[in-house]
Amino acid sequence: MQLTVWTYEGPPHVGAMRVATGMTGLHYVLHAPQGDTYADLLFTMIERRGARPPVTYTTFQARDLGKDTAELFQSAARDAYARFQPQAMIVGASCTAELIQDDPAGLAQTMGLPCPVIALDLPSYSHKENWGAAETFYQIVRQLADRTRVAAPRDGRRPTANLLGPTALGFRHRDDIVEVTKLLAGLGIDVRMTAPLGAAPADITGIGEADFNVLMYPETGDQAARWLEKTFGQKFTRTVPIGVGATREFIAEAARLAGVDVPADPDSGRMPWWSRSVDSNYLTGKRVFVFGDATHAIAAARVARDELGFEVVGLGCYNREFARDIRAAAALYGVEPLITDDYLAVEEAIAAANCELVLGTQMERHIAKRLRLPCAVISAPVHVQDFPARHSPQMGFEGANVIFDTWVHPLVMGLEEHLLTMFRDDFEFSDAAGPSHLGHGAAPATTTQELPEAAMRPDVAAAVSPAPADPEGWLPDAERELMKIPFFVRNKARRNTERYASEKGVRSISVETLYEAKAHYAR
Amino acid sequence: MSVATAPAPSVVPSAALSSNLSADMLPVLRERGQREVFCGLTGIVWLHRKVQDAFFLVVGSRTCAHLLQSAAGVMVFAEPRFATAIIEERDLAGLADANEELDRVVRRLLARRPEIKLLFLVGSCPSEVIKLDLSRAAVRLNAGLGGDVRVLNYSGSGIETTFTQGEDACLAALVPVMPASDVSQLLIVGALPDIVEDQFRRLFAELGIARVASLPPRRAKDLASVGPGTRFLLAQPFLGDTAHALEERGAVHLPAMFPFGAEGTTAWLHAAAEAFGIDEMHFRSVVAPGRERAKRAIARHAERLAGKSIFFMPDSQLEVPLARFLSNELGMELVEVGTPYLHRSHLAADLAALPAGTQLSEGQDVERQLDRVRAARPDLTVCGLGLANPLEREGLSTKWSIELVFSPVHGFEQAGDLAELFARPLVRRDRLAV
Numbered sequence: 001m002q003l004t005v006w007t008y009e010g011p012p013h014v015g016a017m018r019v020a021t022g023m024t025g026l027h028y029v030l031h032a033p034q035g036d037t038y039a040d041l042l043f044t045m046i047e048r049r050g051a052r053p054p055v056t057y058t059t060f061q062a063r064d065l066g067k068d069t070a071e072l073f074q075s076a077a078r079d080a081y082a083r084f085q086p087q088a089m090i091v092g093a094s095c096t097a098e099l100i101q102d103d104p105a106g107l108a109q110t111m112g113l114p115c116p117v118i119a120l121d122l123p124s125y126s127h128k129e130n131w132g133a134a135e136t137f138y139q140i141v142r143q144l145a146d147r148t149r150v151a152a153p154r155d156g157r158r159p160t161a162n163l164l165g166p167t168a169l170g171f172r173h174r175d176d177i178v179e180v181t182k183l184l185a186g187l188g189i190d191v192r193m194t195a196p197l198g199a200a201p202a203d204i205t206g207i208g209e210a211d212f213n214v215l216m217y218p219e220t221g222d223q224a225a226r227w228l229e230k231t232f233g234q235k236f237t238r239t240v241p242i243g244v245g246a247t248r249e250f251i252a253e254a255a256r257l258a259g260v261d262v263p264a265d266p267d268s269g270r271m272p273w274w275s276r277s278v279d280s281n282y283l284t285g286k287r288v289f290v291f292g293d294a295t296h297a298i299a300a301a302r303v304a305r306d307e308l309g310f311e312v313v314g315l316g317c318y319n320r321e322f323a324r325d326i327r328a329a330a331a332l333y334g335v336e337p338l339i340t341d342d343y344l345a346v347e348e349a350i351a352a353a354n355c356e357l358v359l360g361t362q363m364e365r366h367i368a369k370r371l372r373l374p375c376a377v378i379s380a381p382v383h384v385q386d387f388p389a390r391h392s393p394q395m396g397f398e399g400a401n402v403i404f405d406t407w408v409h410p411l412v413m414g415l416e417e418h419l420l421t422m423f424r425d426d427f428e429f430s431d432a433a434g435p436s437h438l439g440h441g442a443a444p445a446t447t448t449q450e451l452p453e454a455a456m457r458p459d460v461a462a463a464v465s466p467a468p469a470d471p472e473g474w475l476p477d478a479e480r481e482l483m484k485i486p487f488f489v490r491n492k493a494r495r496n497t498e499r500y501a502s503e504k505g506v507r508s509i510s511v512e513t514l515y516e517a518k519a520h521y522a523r
Numbered sequence: 524m525s526v527a528t529a530p531a532p533s534v535v536p537s538a539a540l541s542s543n544l545s546a547d548m549l550p551v552l553r554e555r556g557q558r559e560v561f562c563g564l565t566g567i568v569w570l571h572r573k574v575q576d577a578f579f580l581v582v583g584s585r586t587c588a589h590l591l592q593s594a595a596g597v598m599v600f601a602e603p604r605f606a607t608a609i610i611e612e613r614d615l616a617g618l619a620d621a622n623e624e625l626d627r628v629v630r631r632l633l634a635r636r637p638e639i640k641l642l643f644l645v646g647s648c649p650s651e652v653i654k655l656d657l658s659r660a661a662v663r664l665n666a667g668l669g670g671d672v673r674v675l676n677y678s679g680s681g682i683e684t685t686f687t688q689g690e691d692a693c694l695a696a697l698v699p700v701m702p703a704s705d706v707s708q709l710l711i712v713g714a715l716p717d718i719v720e721d722q723f724r725r726l727f728a729e730l731g732i733a734r735v736a737s738l739p740p741r742r743a744k745d746l747a748s749v750g751p752g753t754r755f756l757l758a759q760p761f762l763g764d765t766a767h768a769l770e771e772r773g774a775v776h777l778p779a780m781f782p783f784g785a786e787g788t789t790a791w792l793h794a795a796a797e798a799f800g801i802d803e804m805h806f807r808s809v810v811a812p813g814r815e816r817a818k819r820a821i822a823r824h825a826e827r828l829a830g831k832s833i834f835f836m837p838d839s840q841l842e843v844p845l846a847r848f849l850s851n852e853l854g855m856e857l858v859e860v861g862t863p864y865l866h867r868s869h870l871a872a873d874l875a876a877l878p879a880g881t882q883l884s885e886g887q888d889v890e891r892q893l894d895r896v897r898a899a900r901p902d903l904t905v906c907g908l909g910l911a912n913p914l915e916r917e918g919l920s921t922k923w924s925i926e927l928v929f930s931p932v933h934g935f936e937q938a939g940d941l942a943e944l945f946a947r948p949l950v951r952r953d954r955l956a957v
Contacts, residue, residue, distance in 0.1 A: 002609045011585040044909055059558045096584070126611070
């Protein structure tokens with residue numbers, strides 16, 4: 001058993017729902033107890049979908065268990081077909097139905113439904129959401145793809161590609177599709193289909209007709225892409241175009257697969273110049289902690305170091321399936337990879353990393369709030385805020401522009417930092433005012449109100465402010481000196497000084513210790 | 524006290540409710556099919572805020588954990604007082620002893636949270652299906668923990684409980700450990716926001732009912748006693764098992780309308796006043812100010828809501844009393860009042876006050892029910908979050924039912940807020956020009 005407070009991923013059948021909900025003309029019959037319908041609200045509330053997910057749940061109860069739950073499944077499947085007339089159906093079990101072993105796959109096969117029925121075997125007690133999405137998409141492709149329909153000879157026609165991996169409830173998938181399509185169009189490549197998002201089963205039958213595949217999200221599309229390569233000889237792109245450098249590499253890779261020329265000097269958008277502009281000097285060496293799904297985390301680390309000049313001080317992912325990639329990336333930055341789906345372990349790691357910016361998921365956003373660190377969200381699990389009304393991609397050159405704005409915004413701006421230092425003794429410049437651009441007001445007070453429970457937790461409290469080496473702690477002079485340090489770096493100064501004191505065995509912290517620590521940690 | 528004549532025309536004295544014949548005359552549509560409802564685990568979301576030193580440990584699957592975090596508004600700021608012990612492959616394969624694993628998880632949890640005084644082991648669909656005996660686990664853990672923490676268990680599984688029934692199961696689990704006492708007291712049963720509970724306590728004190736207790740308590744050590752001197756009012760209509768367990772311990776249920784709106788609240792308070800022999804004139808003078816305030820607050824929304832039609836999808840079991848409030852006090856027209864489970868005896872007073880011919884439905888076939896919603900095109904549909912946006916997209920206004928469970932809506936002082944919850948979607952629709 002695993003003690004879990006918050007989870008990064010849902011069960012694998014939620015992954016299957018992300019595939020089914022993204023597609024059209026497909027229906028999912030899920031053998032599941034009453035209550036599992038909660039998953040509908042992820043799509044209707046977080047993503048604000050105006051239609052229910054195409055899922056029929058058998059919603060069996062205790063009284064059904066003594067009778068015939070298999071019959072319940074079959075009547076649900078029959079009714080679902082009659083009502084929705086899908087082009088194809090997927091059938092499977094949620095965690096509880098898996099235990100009662102009704103075998104939805106076998107039951108559905110014997111029913112003679114007038115459409116293809118794809119059986120899913122998604123083990124709930126060993127696998128999770130992303131794996132469930134990948135497996136579902138793979139099964140759909142494997143069972144529906146018509147192996148006689150292959151790419152026509154080029155004969156001067158434009159090359160074509162499928163975009164693989166986007167799903168419902170994906171982090172910025174909607175907007176990334178637009179950007180990747182634009183990049184390909186710039187190379188004269190047509191998108192034949194995007195799947196699963198927006199594809200119908202009838203489209204999938206012709207998936208082998210594209211010249212190559214663009215694997216946008218390895219978490220959900222890798223398995224299908226590999227099978228398509230084996231079956232149809234379709235090569236696929238392995239570069240995920242997040243960030244300027246990766247986008248340029250992606251263009252080169254796609255051009256190579258399509259057999260077209262790589263454009264000499266693509267318009268890379270504003271991000272490179274924004275980053276070189278002198279006002280961005282203050283970004284140099286900012287310590288960032290990166291956590292998310294492996295693909296987004298690895299891409300974010302690269303952008304952070306190479307395109308914004310940050311220092312990556314932590315890198316990790318919650319999906320073990322991609323642990324090897326994270327380890328390889330972590331080696332590049334000389335950090336210890338953090339591969340865990342334990343939210344509390346991530347919190348400890350962030351608190352220990354002494355970072356100035358967190359790039360993470362909605363979970364890390366809350367951790368960062370608790371630790372009073374700026375944060376930007378780079379990856380699923382998603383929140384209603386991750387579905388902005390405006391176009392807001394992560395991929396392509398426009399994605400890089402968006403990333404620049406999103407990551408830099410939470411930081412105190414460089415010029416503002418100087419002004420705060422210059423005017424810190426000005427009576428109108430009180431600490432309580434807070435950074436003007438965040439509009440927080442008296443930030444420290446709200447923090448304690450928000451977090452009564454965190455404050456009660458000895459482990460977190462300890463992580464936030466390590467106990468000084470000695471009960472004497474800060475001498476009055478040192479405490480006064482500390483108060484002269486601008487409030488937005490004061491916590492860091494306090495932490496560093498206390499850590500330094502504890503490492504050096506200094507019993508009481510004097511002004512001298514404060515400046516010794518400052519010199520020690522100066523970069 | 525002898526049977527009182529009705530102090531005001533709108534108050535139905537409990538003695539008049541010996542028969543639920545009138546309720547039986549209401550047509551009830553019983554359906555089986557897909558049920559679009561939460562399971563009982565969801566109750567943890569409000570119960571863990573109410574009992575401040577209790578912790579809820581669900582023994583279940585990743586789905587249970589995912590449900591709780593989704594139902595709790597997706598993300599909560601602080602570490603909550605609930606968690607899930609996720610059953611894994613090796614637990615099922617017998618590679619790990621599930622009981623040892625559970626003990627290990629509980630010890631780790633209690634080491635991290637020393638302030639916890641009451642731990643609920645909450646059963647789920649998977650734990651029920653694999654027949655993990657949580658009551659034995661609770662006994663074993665209680666023996667091992669030496670009395671610092673009390674461990675209880677209940678089931679919030681979807682195969683056994685629907686949404687608010689989780690609270691019923693939780694409170695029913697508390698009843699056997701309530702100390703025995705013959706003392707005369709009034710017990711308010713059902714989790715209410717503290718502010719609402721305090722309002723009721725002030726009213727009961729003014730009425731002259733000296734000893735009033737609540738179930739659940741705010742802190743585990745304040746668990747009320749129970750015995751033949753206990754008379755109890757249900758604050759929520761979904762507490763069938765809890766009421767039964769209290770009756771087993773000698774407590775006496777005071778049947779009444781549920782305390783929604785001016786009429787419901789008056790009738791509910793009156794049931795207690797009557798049982799405790801409070802003078803009728805005194806009762807009227809004590810409730811009059813609150814009752815008047817409630818009526819004024821309701822009147823502000825009546826203009827908007829009167830004559831509007833409303834359809835209740837089954838969700839929290841609050842549907843019947845809320846329909847009674849909206850129909851009788853705000854003049855709304857009831858198209859269909861769906862409820863997951865119709866507890867006839869507890870709802871007798873509210874059922875009797877529904878307009879003749881009100882269409883009730885029990886259970887659900889969500890597709891057919893949505894067909895009826897689309898055919899009737901009600902002005903407002905009360906439904907769960909999974910259905911709200913899809914119906915709005917079809918041009919139908921909705922009220923999220925979960926807000927009715929999470930918000931303070933009981934009693935005189937909240938009657939206006941309750942009416943406002945129903946008026947807001949209509950006001951918003953009128954305001955928007957996009």
